[in-house]
Amino acid sequence: MATAKPILDQSLSTIVTYNPMSASLDTTLEELLEQVYMVGFHHWPVIDEDQHVVGIVSDEDVVRTAAMHESAHMSNRFCDARGPIRITEFMSSKVYAISYDTDVSTALRMMLDKGVNSLPVTEDDRLSAMVTSSDFLREFSFSDHDACRAAVKTYLDLTPVQVPFDSSIEEVKMACEAEGAIYAVVMNGDFPLGVISRRDIRRAKSRDLARVMYLSEDPKSIRAADIIRESHSILPTDTMRSAAQTMHNMQLQALVVANHQNELVGVLTQEQILQVML
DSSP: OOOOSSGGGOGGGGEEEEEEEEEEEETBBHHHHHHHHHHHOOEEEEEOOOOOOEEEEEHHHHHHHHHHHHHHHGGGGGTTTEEEGGGTTTSSSOOOOEEESHHHOOOOOOOOTTTTTEHHHHHHHHEEEEEEEEEEEEEHHHHOOOOGGSSSGGBSSSSSSSETTOOHHHHHHHHHEEEEHEEEEEETTTTHHHHHHHHHHHHHHHHHHHHHHHHHOOOOOGGGGOOOOOOOOOOOSHHHHHHHHHHHTTOEEEEEEEEETTOOEEEEEEEHHHHHOO
8 A cells, every 4th residue: 555645755654663673782793693593583672670772783793703702712601701791892872863853864874874674763762663674665665656656777786796606704704894795695607596696695794603502513505506495586667666676575675686697786785775765
């Protein structure tokens, strides 16, 4: 059902996700790693006993910290001499929070300008909700925004990072970092197999760490082909609305755009859709 009002004219309260998952100051690294592994959470606002937001943690923070401690502390299940590693040791204290009276356009622009995928929403300075890039994608896909009917070919990244399907995830990560990209297209010769985002890499690493922790298995060598999800390529003539719906439903950050011969044309990202909304 299409929204009655244009997206940017809505109240922020109609877009946000209420009662978000959060972390306390006593939350441990191991507890968060398990949530990344089991449920796939991507970000947690950190709250004190009065529900004030005092920090934020991403899945990238969790996996990076876990990897740093894995070799030295695995036998102690991510403990050091002081006990379990607390969230305060790796959370960011710089939080971009908003309130319900923030304009939707302001919230979206802040998300894009700061390069974040979520913003805590506070009421009386206490955590009440979160607004995420996925929330904006959902609203876009059900709206009457003019750009919904536009063909995706207008907004593509035509020169995405490309990696062979047998690349290790470390090689994929390095290729992305070298180009300042958040994703790479996995190729089998001239044909795209799918997109791997840096978030997908973090999830794969967390799963490998969890196997070592909980099942006492040896770390595995993970290849790009091992973590490609079911292919969801779209045509250049498909609409931005259908692309947003696919991204939202499949929780993807980017989509391969290919022609009828399955030749790579480009990539459409969440950020490109969010930019179009503004």
